[in-house]
Amino acid sequence: MSEKRELNLPLGxxxxxxxxxxxxxxxxxxxxxxxxxxxxxxxxxGVLRVEIETDGEMILKGTPHIGYLHRCFEKVAxxxxxxxxxxxxxxxxxxxxxNNNLGxxxxxxxxxxxxxxxxxxxxxxxxxxxxxxxxxxxxLGSYSLDIGAWTPFLLLFQEREHILDLFEELCGGRLLLNYxxxxxxxxxxxxxxxxxxxxxxxxxxxxxxxLNQLLSYNKIFTERLANVAVIPADVCLQxxxxxxxxxxxxxxxxxxxxEPYSGYETYDFDIPVGTGEMGQVGDAFDRYMVRVHExxxxxxxxxxxxxxxxxxxxxxxxxxxxxxxxxxxxxEIYFRTEQPKGELGFYIVSNGKSKPQRVxxxxxxxxxxxxxxxxxxxxxxxxxxxxxGSIDIVLGDVDR
Amino acid sequence: MQKKVxxxxxxxxxxxxxxxxxxxxxxxxxxxxxxxxxxxHTLNLFGIRTKVxxxxxxxxxxxxxPAHYRLRGRHRLTEKQNGAMxxxxxxxxxxxxxxxxxxxxPGESPDPHIEKFPEEFTIDLLRCCYCGFCVEACPVDAIRxxxxxxxxxxxxxxxxxxxxxxxxxxxxxxxxNWIAEGVEEKAG
Ligand code: SF4
Ligand code: SF4
Numbered sequence: 001m002s003e004k005r006e007l008n009l010p011l012g013x014x015x016x017x018x019x020x021x022x023x024x025x026x027x028x029x030x031x032x033x034x035x036x037x038x039x040x041x042x043x044x045x046g047v048l049r050v051e052i053e054t055d056g057e058m059i060l061k062g063t064p065h066i067g068y069l070h071r072c073f074e075k076v077a078x079x080x081x082x083x084x085x086x087x088x089x090x091x092x093x094x095x096x097x098x099n100n101n102l103g104x105x106x107x108x109x110x111x112x113x114x115x116x117x118x119x120x121x122x123x124x125x126x127x128x129x130x131x132x133x134x135x136x137x138x139x140l141g142s143y144s145l146d147i148g149a150w151t152p153f154l155l156l157f158q159e160r161e162h163i164l165d166l167f168e169e170l171c172g173g174r175l176l177l178n179y180x181x182x183x184x185x186x187x188x189x190x191x192x193x194x195x196x197x198x199x200x201x202x203x204x205x206x207x208x209x210x211l212n213q214l215l216s217y218n219k220i221f222t223e224r225l226a227n228v229a230v231i232p233a234d235v236c237l238q239x240x241x242x243x244x245x246x247x248x249x250x251x252x253x254x255x256x257x258x259e260p261y262s263g264y265e266t267y268d269f270d271i272p273v274g275t276g277e278m279g280q281v282g283d284a285f286d287r288y289m290v291r292v293h294e295x296x297x298x299x300x301x302x303x304x305x306x307x308x309x310x311x312x313x314x315x316x317x318x319x320x321x322x323x324x325x326x327x328x329x330x331x332e333i334y335f336r337t338e339q340p341k342g343e344l345g346f347y348i349v350s351n352g353k354s355k356p357q358r359v360x361x362x363x364x365x366x367x368x369x370x371x372x373x374x375x376x377x378x379x380x381x382x383x384x385x386x387x388x389g390s391i392d393i394v395l396g397d398v399d400r
Numbered sequence: 401m402q403k404k405v406x407x408x409x410x411x412x413x414x415x416x417x418x419x420x421x422x423x424x425x426x427x428x429x430x431x432x433x434x435x436x437x438x439x440x441h442t443l444n445l446f447g448i449r450t451k452v453x454x455x456x457x458x459x460x461x462x463x464x465x466p467a468h469y470r471l472r473g474r475h476r477l478t479e480k481q482n483g484a485m486x487x488x489x490x491x492x493x494x495x496x497x498x499x500x501x502x503x504x505x506p507g508e509s510p511d512p513h514i515e516k517f518p519e520e521f522t523i524d525l526l527r528c529c530y531c532g533f534c535v536e537a538c539p540v541d542a543i544r545x546x547x548x549x550x551x552x553x554x555x556x557x558x559x560x561x562x563x564x565x566x567x568x569x570x571x572x573x574x575x576x577n578w579i580a581e582g583v584e585e586k587a588g
Pocket of ligand 2: 489490492504537
């Protein structure tokens with residue numbers, strides 16, 4: 001006997017729908033399937049295993065299992081000296097190494113009371129925003145790949161390639177940069193680099209409307225994402241979801257504006273928030289669109305920073321690096337920065353020795369992933385991929 | 401036992417069918433890129449406008465990607481003009497290395513004007529994270545990271561650079577010559 005059930009699309013994890021899903025589950029005879037999604041699933045962006053309890057179509061429970069990529073960042077950091085930790089922060093979220101370097105360096109600088117020059121700050125902002133664009137290119141590209149659009153992925157990786165070339169010229173690394181050090185930078189900007197950055201922004205500007213034409217406002221894509229996997233603002237706040245996911249839910253919260261660091265308060269940029277353009281506020285499309293708009297805003301910041309750097313006289317970018325880290329001020333600090341994926345915080349306890357006593361890293365992807373178990377019930381299995389892609393996790397950041 | 405089958409009927413109406421224009425719009429953008437790149441490739445073939453690169457990709461083994469001089473590749477130890485090693489076994493690079501991959505055994509230098517030199521200098525490349533701290537720390541510019549040596553692959557786990565390899569005294573390390581080795585392995 002086959003039983004007919006109204007699917008009542010579109011689905012979103014509104015409390016009523018979840019209750020209905022649970023109630024329907026209680027009445028349904030037989031057993032539910034336990035499906036393991038991952039750890040080698042291509043759409044999980046790394047080694048993530050999601051244990052799904054399903055009736056074959058609708059998810060009743062989705063539990064993320066993590067830890068496959070654990071590399072003991074916090075324990076390793078207790079055993080190496082302060083500046084040596086910088087290359088290890090590269091590996092936290094390998095798509096946005098520059099921002100991790102920046103977070104660690106700023107935390108240590110505040111703890112040790114180091115002041116860097118304005119030029120160094122401007123170079124840092126410029127590099128971090130370039131990396132934000134690169135990160136969003138990966139996020140949007142791999143998301144479109146998950147949804148089933150192959151072309152935008154290649155186009156976005158082409159744009160990212162130009163940024164990686166710029167980074168290679170700047171610091172010698174393409175993915176793992178090790179550029180921003182405590183108290184300074186590893187290299188000064190090379191001759192003619194700012195010109196190339198200018199060329200890149202000019203090249204990149206028309207690419208965003210093209211992406212919108214090709215993907216964002218494509219009807220197939222919007223229909224696929226609108227009203228899917230809605231994460232309301234209060235759920236975001238409960239679970240500590242930050243970054244574009246929180247802004248996608250309509251909350252105007254960006255640490256670059258609300259707790260400015262490294263001179264972000266002097267730049268002119270907007271915080272894009274989700275408006276429910278195609279469906280509800282906080283659906284997958286909003287989270288996607290916030291990233292697209294952030295690329296535009298980052299381009300604005302890059303242009304301003306490049307304009308300032310062109311006028312500034314050169315100085316020694318390593319001037320403020322202490323000669324030795326053998327004796328540092330004791331104390332503890334929590335410092336947070338806005339990484340492309342959310343709030344990256346470092347809680348550091350120093351006992352005045354050459355190595356930190358304890359380091360706690362508040363990784364954005366970890367908190368963002370936690371919301372998965374809350375949002376998953378009531379989704380279709382096919383929408384699980386849309387959910388994981390839209391919260392943009394990097395498993396290196398989740399497991400640390 | 402009841403079968404749990406859900407029948408979903410789906411009749412695409414007008415609203416669903418208007419996705420066809422979207423497909424063609426996407427195809428139009430993709431094709432535009434294709435023909436622009438094709439045109440540039442054709443121009444390049446005749447030697448016109450060779451400054452504009454037609455595609456971001458490189459035809460890798462024949463046409464390797466040009467690297468910038470700051471690129472961090474494989475390590476190299478430098479020599480003085482008289483052929484002696486520059487390295488003075490000061491251990492700074494071993495101290496700064498965050499991955500513990502440099503191992504130096506200092507010894508008395510044969511040259512009476514120089515105090516120390518490394519009797520052994522090994523870098524375990526599989527542990528190295530290519531951070532470039534060793535290059536930055538060296539006070540006498542004895543260790544560098546080469547731009548051109550970026551192709552690193554091996555069949556074994558003992559990718560350990562000895563002093564001779566780092567100095568370039570021994571040219572073909574088995575894993576540098578991996579194609580030949582692969583042929584040998586198959587033959588043997
Ligand atoms: S590049 Fe870094 S990890 Fe590699 S040998 Fe030098 S200091 Fe050690
Ligand atoms: S390579 Fe340079 S830093 Fe390392 S031991 Fe030799 S002289 Fe010292």
